[in-house]
Amino acid sequence: DQQVKQNSPSLSVQEGRISILNCDYTNSMFDYFLWYKKYPAEGPTFLISISSIKDKNEDGRFTVFLNKSAKHLSLHIVPSQPGDSAVYFCAASADGNKLVFGAGTILRVKS
Amino acid sequence: EAQVTQNPRYLITVTGKKLTVTCSQNMNHEYMSWYRQDPGLGLRQIYYSMNVEVTDKGDVPEGYKVSRKEKRNFPLILESPSPNQTSLYFCASSPNVSPDTQYFGPGTRLTVL
Numbered sequence: 534d535q536q537v538k539q540n541s542p543s544l545s546v547q548e549g550r551i552s553i554l555n556c557d558y559t560n561s562m563f564d565y566f567l568w569y570k571k572y573p574a575e576g577p578t579f580l581i582s583i584s585s586i587k588d589k590n591e592d593g594r595f596t597v598f599l600n601k602s603a604k605h606l607s608l609h610i611v612p613s614q615p616g617d618s619a620v621y622f623c624a625a626s627a628d629g630n631k632l633v634f635g636a637g638t639i640l641r642v643k644s
Numbered sequence: 645e646a647q648v649t650q651n652p653r654y655l656i657t658v659t660g661k662k663l664t665v666t667c668s669q670n671m672n673h674e675y676m677s678w679y680r681q682d683p684g685l686g687l688r689q690i691y692y693s694m695n696v697e698v699t700d701k702g703d704v705p706e707g708y709k710v711s712r713k714e715k716r717n718f719p720l721i722l723e724s725p726s727p728n729q730t731s732l733y734f735c736a737s738s739p740n741v742s743p744d745t746q747y748f749g750p751g752t753r754l755t756v757l
Binding site for chain 2: 535537539542567569574575576577578579582622624631632633634635636637
């Protein structure tokens with residue numbers, strides 16, 4: 534039973550447009566959420582995070598939105614660049630415990 | 645340079661032949677963890693360690709062992725590998741006992757025939 538779900542295996546976006554990656558979770562005890570980016574042949578790298586006391590966190594072109602009532606979070610990338618092409622993992626933790634990851638979404642930004 | 649290193653990066657082995665994948669971090673992090681990545685399943689935690697001599701099971705610990713004798717090293721041991729352990733393995737470390745904002749190694753691609 535996957536507690537963190539990324540239902541879109543892949544997403545293709547034109548350069549300059551917005552990329553929206555979605556993530557749903559089932560465990561209401563999760564209080565911290567993160568997005569990681571992974572390039573081929575490399576380990577995941579931390580991108581952005583959000584605490585459950587917030588509904589939005591922004592860092593440059595990246596914004597994460599959290600909807601606790603819907604148990605849903607999303608990552609917005611504006612504008613999308615070809616270098617953003619990677620696998621994006623959503624992750625969640627409860628009370629500072631271990632991270633639970635989603636299956637990942639492959640983002641392709643076309644130039 | 646601050647980093648997490650893993651060795652080997654690629655390994656092909658046969659069923660039952662014991663192997664160890666090493667993991668080392670030079671950031672003096674307390675928290676270290678091992679994950680495996682499989683298609684459609686994302687990253688699943690195998691074992692984690694909150695400090696020296698403190699280890700605990702993650703979600704998929706069966707068939708694996710770990711040790712944490714030193715702060716910087718966290719080897720993953722497969723005593724008797726089986727084909728279902730064919731996977732991409734990542735070691736990670738975090739600056740505090742929370743797993744938030746983990747730094748990942750480059751990965752080890754293991755194939756068990």
